[in-house]
Amino acid sequence: METLILLLALFVLALFLGVELITKVPPTLHTPLMSGTNAVSGITLVGALLAAGTGSSPMLVNWLGFIAVTLATINVVGGYLVTNRMLAMFKRK
Amino acid sequence: MSGSLINLIYLIAGILFILGIKGLTKPKTAVRGNFLSALGMLVAVVITLFTINDVDFTYVIAGVAVGGIVGAVMALRIQMTSMPQMVALLNGFGGGASLSIALAEYVTRTGINPTSISDFFQPTVVAASAFGEGAEATIALVSISLTVLIGAVTLTGSLIAFSKLQELMKKSYGLPGGPFGNGILLLGALAAVAFLVMNPGNTMAMVAILGLALLLGLFLVMPIGGADMPVVIALLNSYSGIAAALAGFILGNTVLIIAGSLVGTSGLILTRIMCVAMNRSLANVLFGKMAAGGETIDADEIYDGKVTSAQPDEVAMLLETAQRVVIVPGYGMAMAQAQHAVRELADAMESKGVEVEYGIHPVAGRMPGHMNVLLAEAEVPYDKLVEMERINPTFEDTDVVIVIGANDVTNPMARDVEGSPIYGMPILNVDKAKTVVVIKRSLSPGFAGLPNPLFAMDHTLMVYGDGKKAVIEMTTALNQL
Numbered sequence: 071m072e073t074l075i076l077l078l079a080l081f082v083l084a085l086f087l088g089v090e091l092i093t094k095v096p097p098t099l100h101t102p103l104m105s106g107t108n109a110v111s112g113i114t115l116v117g118a119l120l121a122a123g124t125g126s127s128p129m130l131v132n133w134l135g136f137i138a139v140t141l142a143t144i145n146v147v148g149g150y151l152v153t154n155r156m157l158a159m160f161k162r163k
Numbered sequence: 164m165s166g167s168l169i170n171l172i173y174l175i176a177g178i179l180f181i182l183g184i185k186g187l188t189k190p191k192t193a194v195r196g197n198f199l200s201a202l203g204m205l206v207a208v209v210i211t212l213f214t215i216n217d218v219d220f221t222y223v224i225a226g227v228a229v230g231g232i233v234g235a236v237m238a239l240r241i242q243m244t245s246m247p248q249m250v251a252l253l254n255g256f257g258g259g260a261s262l263s264i265a266l267a268e269y270v271t272r273t274g275i276n277p278t279s280i281s282d283f284f285q286p287t288v289v290a291a292s293a294f295g296e297g298a299e300a301t302i303a304l305v306s307i308s309l310t311v312l313i314g315a316v317t318l319t320g321s322l323i324a325f326s327k328l329q330e331l332m333k334k335s336y337g338l339p340g341g342p343f344g345n346g347i348l349l350l351g352a353l354a355a356v357a358f359l360v361m362n363p364g365n366t367m368a369m370v371a372i373l374g375l376a377l378l379l380g381l382f383l384v385m386p387i388g389g390a391d392m393p394v395v396i397a398l399l400n401s402y403s404g405i406a407a408a409l410a411g412f413i414l415g416n417t418v419l420i421i422a423g424s425l426v427g428t429s430g431l432i433l434t435r436i437m438c439v440a441m442n443r444s445l446a447n448v449l450f451g452k453m454a455a456g457g458e459t460i461d462a463d464e465i466y467d468g469k470v471t472s473a474q475p476d477e478v479a480m481l482l483e484t485a486q487r488v489v490i491v492p493g494y495g496m497a498m499a500q501a502q503h504a505v506r507e508l509a510d511a512m513e514s515k516g517v518e519v520e521y522g523i524h525p526v527a528g529r530m531p532g533h534m535n536v537l538l539a540e541a542e543v544p545y546d547k548l549v550e551m552e553r554i555n556p557t558f559e560d561t562d563v564v565i566v567i568g569a570n571d572v573t574n575p576m577a578r579d580v581e582g583s584p585i586y587g588m589p590i591l592n593v594d595k596a597k598t599v600v601v602i603k604r605s606l607s608p609g610f611a612g613l614p615n616p617l618f619a620m621d622h623t624l625m626v627y628g629d630g631k632k633a634v635i636e637m638t639t640a641l642n643q644l
Contacts, residue, residue, distance in 0.1 A: 071298060071299060073415060074299070074302060074412075077411070077412060077415065077417070077420055080417060080420050080421065081408060081411075081412075081420050081424050084420065084421045084424035084425060085424045085427070085428050087181065087425070088424055088425045088427070088428030088429060088432075089428050089432065091181065091184045091185055091188070091425070092184070092425075092428055092429045092432045092433075093432060094188040095184075095187050095188050096188070096189075096190075096550075097436075097523070097525060097531070097532060097535070097550050098190065098523075098532060098535040098539075098545050098548050098550075099187055099188075099190060099193060099532060099535070100433060100436075100530075100531035100532030100535070101246055101250075101530060101531060101532035101533055101535065101536045102187065102193065102197075102532070102536070103184075103187055103429060103433070103531075103532070104250050104396070104397070104400055104429075104430075104433065104530065104531065104532075105246070105249070105250055105253065106183070106184070106187060106196075106197055106200065107184070107400065107404065107425065107426040107429045107430070108250060108253040108254065108257060108400065108403070108426075109200065109201070109204070109253075110180055110183070110184075110200060110204070110422050110425060110426055111257040111403045111404050111407045111422065111423065111426040112204065112257065112260075113180075113204065113207060113407060113418060113419055113422035113423065114257065114260040114261050114264060114406075114407045114410055114419065115204075115208055115260070116207050116208060116211045116416060116418060116419060117260075117261070117264045117407070117410045117411065117413075117414050117416060117419050118226070118260060118263070118264055119208070119211045119212065119215055119218070119223060120211065120214075120215065120414050120416065121264045121267045121268050121271070121414065122215070122218050122219070122222060122223055122267070123218070123219055123222070123267065123271070124217045124218055124219055125217070125219045127219070127271065128270060128275070128276040128277070129278075130267075130270055130276075130277055131267045131270050131271055132219060132222050133222075134263045134264075134266050134267035134270070135222050135223070135226070135263070135267055136222040136223075136225060136226045137226075137259070137260075137263045138226070138259075138260045138261075138263035138264045138267065139222065139223055139226025139227060139230065140225075140226040140227075140229045140230040140233075141230065141256040141257070141259045141260040141263070142230065142256075142257075142260040143226060143227050143229075143230025143231050143234060144230040144233050144234040144237070144253070144256050145234070145253050145256050145257050145260065146204055146208075146230075146234065147230065147231045147234030147235050147238070148233070148234030148235070148237045148238045148249075148253060149234075149238075149253055150197065150200070150201045150204070150238075151234070151235060151238035151239060152237070152238035152241060152246075152249060153197050154194065154197055154198075155238065155239070156243070156246075156536055156539070157190075157193045157194045157197055158194060159536070159539040159540050159542075160190045160193060160539045160545050161190065161191070161193070161194055
């Protein structure tokens with residue numbers, strides 16, 4: 071229970087921090103912001119690794135783990151690469 | 164490795180994500196920000212790999228390989244005009260990943276081992292401690308089932324958004340009863356959540372949550388189209404973050420919670436910005452009918468005999484004598500792939516001493532910031548892209564405005580005609596300029612289904628035809644003058 075309260079506190083503080091940070095992103099960077107945060111939400115890869123089955127798990131868990139790892143990796147790799155591609159266009163003058 | 168050390172390293176990853184987003188607040192620091200964020204991801208993933216030792220790595224390696232290749236190919240081959248589709252897909256994948264994690268966790272903790280479909284319909288007896296003691300068990304079950312719910316809505320909703328943006332699905336379908344149909348689906352899913360919390364072993368309840376949520380995602384997005392897409396994409400972006408944060412609660416993982424809530428707020432803030440820019444509530448975008456009242460305004464009455472058309476070379480002569488020109492792009496520019504042609508026209512004007520800026524409406528295009536990315540691709544410096552609040556006061560000192568592929572965001576009815584469906588929506592006041600040039604295929608209405616009195620004004624010139632072709636002709640004519 072105590073852990074849960076700590077996690078909840080972390081969650082709420084992160085929400086407030088998110089508001090402070092995101093409102094400062096200029097409209098011109100809103101598309102890279104979306105693809106960049108998409109990449110960040112690929113953090114589910116960590117969750118996918120933790121939830122991935124062991125050798126003795128039911129097949130279903132192994133397959134769900136495989137799907138989760140695949141989808142999260144697409145988000146991480148695709149998200150960061152495409153964001154970088156866009157931001158490089160904004161950088162040159 | 165000890166739990167505290169791992170959590171400290173997760174904290175470092177969290178800080179890197181925060182610094183990464185902070186970098187995105189300025190174009191100059193954005194590339195570095197993205198790099199820091201990616202570094203945070205690498206740290207989090209590598210440390211996690213050290214903590215799992217009894218995992219069957221065949222599936223993990225296969226997943227990373229497949230996902231890495233698919234992700235890289237998508238990211239490197241996608242055209243900038245198709246960015247909204249890509250983001251929609253990534254949102255869906257994020258939701259799908261969280262959904263799979265929650266389902267895997269449910270199956271693992273209940274200890275069920277289904278070998279055929281029919282096994283799902285057999286309630287299982289679950290050990291009392293499978294989800295923890297007392298309140299802990301309730302919270303674990305609530306987190307798991309809500310992750311399934313939100314993850315599934317994000318998955319199917321995003322896939323529909325993708326097919327609409329890719330124009331695979333052109334028609335809009337809704338449930339009978341519209342918002343009520345969706346409300347019933349949502350209530351049904353929540354009832355199944357409550358039932359599952361009381362009967363953890365009832366796999367039927369889990370199947371029901373999954374099925375209802377998948378349907379809800381479909382029917383939530385299917386009736387929404389066109390210019391409302393920026394709101395939908397931003398909202399689904401937020402859902403994918405919330406699903407990730409909830410998955411963090413299931414696994415008791417701090418970095419998932421930090422990253423997920425940052426993404427969740429980002430999506431919500433963008434949703435709000437888009438709604439404000441259309442002067443509509445979120446409920447109105449999701450469930451409302453935009454065109455109500457639109458039929459009462461007769462287009463013929465507004466346009467009849469009052470529309471002046473012009474040829475590209477006539478416009479070129481106007482541009483040559485202008486001191487200041489503002490270009491207002493919309494989704495039509497993306498459709499015509501005209502961003503490079505527009506940049507060349509701007510170059511031609513600038514070489515003749517004309518001051519050129521771009522006026523960007525927040526909802527121009529199909530996602531937040533869509534126009535900015537397209538123009539950045541065409542190597543337009545970002546400081547020439549001026550947002551609505553800053554460009555609006557300058558229109559009175561502007562000689563020529565070129566509107567290309569934008570319609571509703573320039574419609575003066577939003578400002579002047581009380582009772583019109585778009586009344587109150589902030590617009591670009593292009594009609595205040597000395598001359599307005601509108602490049603458009605025909606006088607057909609925009610997404611709002613309204614005629615645009617701007618087209619019939621005395622100082623407006625309509626250039627009919629394909630946007631790219633018209634702009635190229637203007638550039639050629641201007642260079643010959």
